[in-house]
Amino acid sequence: MNRKVLVAGLVVTLPLVGLMLMSLGRDSHKVESPLLGRQAPPFSLRPIGGGAPVTLESLRGKTVVVNFWATWCVPCVDEHPVLTAAPQRYGSDVVFLGVVYEDEEPNVQSFLREHGAAYPSLVDEGGKVSIAYGIYGVPETYFIAPDGTIVSKYVGPLRPDLLDGFVQEAQARAGTRRSDAR
């Protein structure tokens, strides 16, 4: 009788324990982007402060770094100096773009005046581009290869060493899946 109870208990609990062990060490908030290895969704967005719309199509042939951010996001403020210094380091082969996520244009203008801007930040009216890129929150950064393929996505504030690695990967190859999270 006791042996039967033990077997029945093991039958019920072992699969649950197995599931728990499989989940150990995994970030429950991390969801792999289905966009990796695919063509980046096209966009044509006007820059903050006015000017001609920036289209992704016009940047074909260059490595593109698209950073989704907002002024109310503390990690975005933390990574801002890293991204602001980046264009000068990489030269004209790598294009940096900011896409403003759920923020007011005057706030963004004020922030950029105070903290500096080294590349265009674009207005995403109605969150159209954020949704097309599967954004969950900010900051999130996509690295697009010269052929328009999304090579990698990073969730969280970028550090210079991480940025170097992702840019080099995007420059070196297209269509390889990679995802990293905080």
Place this chain on the structure above:
Amino acid sequence: MKPTAVLLVLLLAPLAAAQTPPDHTPVDLAHVESIAGPPRAPRLTGAALEAEAKHIAAVLRCPVCQGLSVGDSPSAMATNMRQQIRELVAAGFDEDQILSYFEASYGEFVRLQPPLRGVNWLVWIAPGLGLLLGLGVVSWVLRGASTETPEAVAAAELPVEIVPDPLPDDPARAKAVLRVRELAYGWPGGLRPGKA
């Protein structure tokens, strides 16, 4: 224009303005078509459009919320997604196409009801399988209990004899223990009846 029509337009204008944000740009239909194919449903308007959009929003997960549908969430992201759903329904995309479009960005996670394919079958059949397994285990245990012989059941229910009345090696202490047993249990000479 008749006065009633003018009145109707004036009354409905604020509603339309509330549904479409002033700075809103339409969804890129060519991009949606590249993912979901050309529209294959009738272009809906008015109440039919709202009903279909509401239905689709109810089965789409709000990506920035905890377990809320796009229809239930008050977040800005969900509001934007509801607007996109309306535009896509108005453009003639059906439910499956619209869900596929959002799935291309967010993965299958964005569907509140996972489609019946691949390992998703497990989600649908696991509860039934678990119930059947549980019933099987219970019936197995009950059947095993009912097949036990009366003697075995009786033996299992008898109190276990814990000690065979051991005595200390020291004769004086052994004598004291026997005396205690005689007083406590009424055993003649301190020995268990039938064992002496």
